[in-house]
Amino acid sequence: MAGAGISTPSGIPDFRTPGSGLYSNLEQYNIPYPEAIFELAYFFVNPKPFFTLAKELYPGNYRPNYAHYFLRLLHDKGLLLRLYTQNIDGLERVAGIPPDKLVEAHGTFATATCTVCRRKFPGEDFREDVMADKVPQCRVCTGVVKPDIVFFGEELPQRFFLHVTDFPTADLLLVIGTSLEVEPFASLAGAVRSSVPRVLINRDLVGPFAWQQRYNDVAQLGDVVAGVRKVVELLDWNEEMQTLIQNEKEKHPLGDAFLFVAV
């Protein structure tokens, strides 16, 4: 289970860290209260604040960091049953985790839907508009097109319901970089069997790790990259992580700076 805390080392602010989190820095968007930026009722009145944020978060501006590549290595080793992420930055895909192993529970910029005729489009079709501060319009009915980011009150993607079989069969749960504040995602942390160890890698204790601990819970508190490095150390996977990161660096030379700044 992943949240915005795995992407802060890549330079993307999280939501709730006081001072640096997105919800503490929305004055520029001139909205009535922070969560309005992800509310449909407000979006239909004024989509501009959301698209200003979308311009910042649109895939392509940031690179995965060490934490993302650890999750990729779990996949490469055949150990990743599924990655449930709340993040909309798409960095799990960029890190090479295949879509069938991913549940992007709060949606993605990879696709977009017209809010009037409901036609679906590739998100790429509107990158230019978003970067040019233009509200994307449907090519067919001229309605406003909204990236498939899940707004408060909207249904989560169908794939989210894979949890019904994934969590009861998991034999280890990693919870990384999330405040576990938002439902129904947060409740997944309690959906693994009581015999299954749960490992939190986060700055602070959150959710059931704080108020409903189990005998076999483990909390690796502090910086997320340092915490993931500790796990890599304990698993003796340093070599493999460096090889993976080196290969990714060769594949994405332009991302070089970010890759090495972040890791």
Ligand code: APR
């Ligand atoms: N190292 C360790 N922990 C970190 C780091 C870091 N570098 N950066 C952030 N964190 C921790 C924060 O302390 C916090 O506990 O990650 C967590 C991030 O929590 P949030 O900002 O609430 O982000 P998230 O849990 O992903 O939010 C969930 O809220 O508004 C909605 O849809 C939005 O998907 C988002 C959802």
